[in-house]
Amino acid sequence: MTVAGISHEQVIKTKGIDIFLEVARRLPKTPFELIGVESPEWMVRLGEVAPDNVKISPWIGRSALLAKFQKHKVYVQLSAHEAFGLALAEAMACGCNAVVSDRGSLPEIVGRVGRVVSYGDIDSTTAAVAKALEEPGSDGGRKRVIEAFSIQRRKEHLLRILRELR
Numbered sequence: 001m002t003v004a005g006i007s008h009e010q011v012i013k014t015k016g017i018d019i020f021l022e023v024a025r026r027l028p029k030t031p032f033e034l035i036g037v038e039s040p041e042w043m044v045r046l047g048e049v050a051p052d053n054v055k056i057s058p059w060i061g062r063s064a065l066l067a068k069f070q071k072h073k074v075y076v077q078l079s080a081h082e083a084f085g086l087a088l089a090e091a092m093a094c095g096c097n098a099v100v101s102d103r104g105s106l107p108e109i110v111g112r113v114g115r116v117v118s119y120g121d122i123d124s125t126t127a128a129v130a131k132a133l134e135e136p137g138s139d140g141g142r143k144r145v146i147e148a149f150s151i152q153r154r155k156e157h158l159l160r161i162l163r164e165l166r
Contacts, residue, residue, distance in 0.1 A: 001072040001096075003087040005059065006046070007038040016078025016101060017046075019122060023076070025051040026126045030133060035060060035068060069094035074132045080119055082106050089149055092141030097132035099125065111148065113140035 004015040012018055017034065024032040033055045037043050046056050060068070065087075069075070075091030075098050082104035089109055092098050098114030100106035107116045115128040147153070 001033040001035065001068060001074070001091075002076045002078070003035045003065070003091075005036045005038055006034075006042050014080045016080065016119070019078045019120060019125060020076055021050055021054060022122050023126045023129055024054045026122070027130060028053055030129075031055065033057060033068070033072065035065065066090070066094065069096055072096055073137060074099060074129060076125075076129060077101070077106055078117075078119065078125065079103055079106065085109055089145050092138065093145040095137035095139065095142055097135055097138045098141055099128045099132050109145075109149075110141070111144050113138055113144045 002017070002020050004011060004017055006012065006017065020032070020034065024030070028051065031053055034046065034050070035057045036059050037046060037056055038059055043056060043058065050056055069091045073096065075088060075096035077085050077088045077098070078101045079085070080101070080103055084105050085100070088098060088100065088106065092110070092114070098110045100110055100114055100116055101119040102116050103119050110116065115132060117125045117128050
């Protein structure tokens with residue numbers, strides 16, 4: 001599964017949705033889900049190009065998204081640029097195995113508990129997703145998010161930065 005607010009063409013490339021769809025095409029027996037399509041027009045456009053094993057969903061509320069994270073085993077984020085992947089951290093906190101591109105903050109978020117692939121490398125991304133599907137859910141991902149990105153941890157980090165500015 002992946003989450004991306006899709007409202008225009010540029011998002012398809014910057015969020016790696018084109019790569020996500022190709023990986024799904026190469027794993028035809030595996031169900032995939034793309035959540036966050038923001039308009040009926042984009043629901044239709046993506047439906048026309050997505051393989052049959054991809055469920056395309058509009059943007060959903062927080063509790064419904066949490067239920068999706070808890071249901072899925074693997075979360076995929078293949079962005080070309082990402083400041084902080086909140087959906088990625090949430091998915092990891094729910095036990096999803098993570099497969100991410102080597103761009104932006106994504107490798108830092110997953111640390112050693114996720115799979116990092118070269119952006120645009122469809123072969124290695126397909127292999128990483130297939131491997132992640134074979135493994136049990138990730139307690140390590142949940143632990144990583146709690147230890148590295150808890151509110152307390154972020155507060156301490158921000159206070160340290162502010163002290164350094166004095």
